Amino acid sequence: MKLLKRLLISISLATPLLLVTVSFLPATAAATVDPSCDNTGYFLGLPAWYAYLDIGLEDNDKCAVIGPKDPSTGSLDWQKAIPLIALAILELMLRLSGTVAVVFVLYGGFKYITSQGEPEKTKTSRQTITNSLIGLVISIVAAAAVSFIANTLTTR
Numbered sequence: 058m059k060l061l062k063r064l065l066i067s068i069s070l071a072t073p074l075l076l077v078t079v080s081f082l083p084a085t086a087a088a089t090v091d092p093s094c095d096n097t098g099y100f101l102g103l104p105a106w107y108a109y110l111d112i113g114l115e116d117n118d119k120c121a122v123i124g125p126k127d128p129s130t131g132s133l134d135w136q137k138a139i140p141l142i143a144l145a146i147l148e149l150m151l152r153l154s155g156t157v158a159v160v161f162v163l164y165g166g167f168k169y170i171t172s173q174g175e176p177e178k179t180k181t182s183r184q185t186i187t188n189s190l191i192g193l194v195i196s197i198v199a200a201a202a203v204s205f206i207a208n209t210l211t212t213r
Contacts, residue, residue: 103149109141109207144207151200158196161189 111124125141127134165185172178 103152104145106142106145108145109211110138141207141211144203148200148203151196151203155193155196155200158189158193162186162193165189
């Protein structure tokens, strides 16, 4: 029991650090980006919907999504672009779920502190912390898997 308590405390202290390092660093997409275009379309470390698409200059010298291109027409190939957009949106939602899991860890910790030793309240707060840590690990692994798959699909 004492070992489990120490393990739970260690995990709950290390989890916010892990979230900060994973969630707030921008995803490195393997898409092609024109050097004159800034591909930092990230808000709070969350990827933009076009993170895995090619970005470049259009005819009017404005940065825009230019690829993946259809070889026959030279325009945007939507059959290749839609799955990449879906992966970017999925990664965005997984990163948000990781942030929500950290909020629930903090909420469970607050409930644990304010339980004043009542067995039922401490039991529910421990369960909240445990469930949110499991959800956090799942969301981090899933976001990493989605990022790996998207980068593999966009590698030329």
